[in-house]
Amino acid sequence: xxxxxxxxxxxxxxxxxxxxxxxxxxxxxxxxxxxxxxxxxxxxxxxxxxxxxxxxxxxxxxxxxxxxxxxxxxxxxxxxxxxxxxxxxxxxxxxxxxxxxxxxxxxxxxxxxxxxxxxxxxxxxxxxxxxxxxxxxxxxxxxxxxxxxxxxxxxxxxxxxxxxxxxxxxxxxxxxxxxxxxxxxxxxxxxxxxxxxxxxxxxxxxxxxxxxxxxxxxxxxxxxxxxxxxxxxxxxxxxxxxxxxxxxxxxxxxxxxxxxxxxxxxxxxxxxxxxxxxxxxxxxxxx
Numbered sequence: 001x002x003x004x005x006x007x008x009x010x011x012x013x014x015x016x017x018x019x020x021x022x023x024x025x026x027x028x029x030x031x032x033x034x035x036x037x038x039x040x041x042x043x044x045x046x047x048x049x050x051x052x053x054x055x056x057x058x059x060x061x062x063x064x065x066x067x068x069x070x071x072x073x074x075x076x077x078x079x080x081x082x083x084x085x086x087x088x089x090x091x092x093x094x095x096x097x098x099x100x101x102x103x104x105x106x107x108x109x110x111x112x113x114x115x116x117x118x119x120x121x122x123x124x125x126x127x128x129x130x131x132x133x134x135x136x137x138x139x140x141x142x143x144x145x146x147x148x149x150x151x152x153x154x155x156x157x158x159x160x161x162x163x164x165x166x167x168x169x170x171x172x173x174x175x176x177x178x179x180x181x182x183x184x185x186x187x188x189x190x191x192x193x194x195x196x197x198x199x200x201x202x203x204x205x206x207x208x209x210x211x212x213x214x215x216x217x218x219x220x221x222x223x224x225x226x227x228x229x230x231x232x233x234x235x236x237x238x239x240x241x242x243x244x245x246x247x248x249x250x251x252x253x254x255x256x257x258x259x260x261x262x263x264x265x266x267x268x269x270x271x272x273x274x275x276x277x278x279x280x281x282x283x284x285x286x287x
Contacts, residue, residue, distance in 0.1 A: 036126035050076035065116035079139035087132035090163035177204030
């Protein structure tokens with residue numbers, strides 16, 4: 001069931017602020033078996049330094065949300081820790097909950113759990129592809145680690161499912177292969193919904209880092225904790241989460257006016273640096 005995430009008006013303070021750009025966002029109430037089934041073939045992820053890591057199976061409708069199961073074998077005398085970096089599903093950046101600890105001369109299995117609510121928000125109905133970098137670190141010294149090359153896993157739904165990239169919001173940037181759209185007005189009455197999603201589409205050939213330079217809500221300056229890495233060719237729905245203390249102390253019930261500016265950095269330096277863009281939310285139609 002599709003539901004419009006945002007209808008809002010954008011009033012430009014600078015020439016870089018574009019008019020409203022509409023995409024059809026998707027969100028469905030969580031229920032059992034809401035994701036289309038997808039499987040994977042067992043795949044070797046890493047073999048070296050007496051450690052073997054494999055991706056074993058995929059369960060789209062596990063009780064805790066979709067899970068990608070890993071197995072590990074450690075033939076060394078060191079305990080190691082395996083984590084994932086720069087993970088994406090269907091080319092949408094997403095961070096699963098995952099950590100696998102393998103004892104010396106031991107075996108282990110662990111699940112990478114993908115947040116169901118985020119998947120529903122982004123309109124992901126199944127997994128057709130999964131990519132990530134695996135980090136194998138020495139448990140006694142996290143500075144000693146090995147990062148794999150980017151791992152790409154195609155599921156049984158590859159070629160059968162096309163991921164839609166749809167979003168509703170206010171377009172702020174569309175240059176140098178980077179597109180930024182500010183999403184809906186959040187519901188401040190619910191702690192779980194005190195977020196604005198920043199939609200970032202990186203069609204360039206370089207990984208980028210997205211930062212917020214300045215943020216004002218209803219004229220009140222705030223200092224958000226926000227930084228997002230978007231890999232080349234990937235899309236991100238980066239949540240900008242407001243701190244409860246800022247919301248309560250300033251008596252903010254909803255956003256009437258948002259002023260926001262961005263900096264986008266690549267390995268070559270700053271490629272985009274925006275002035276403050278003002279967004280006026282229509283309280284009667286914003287959802």
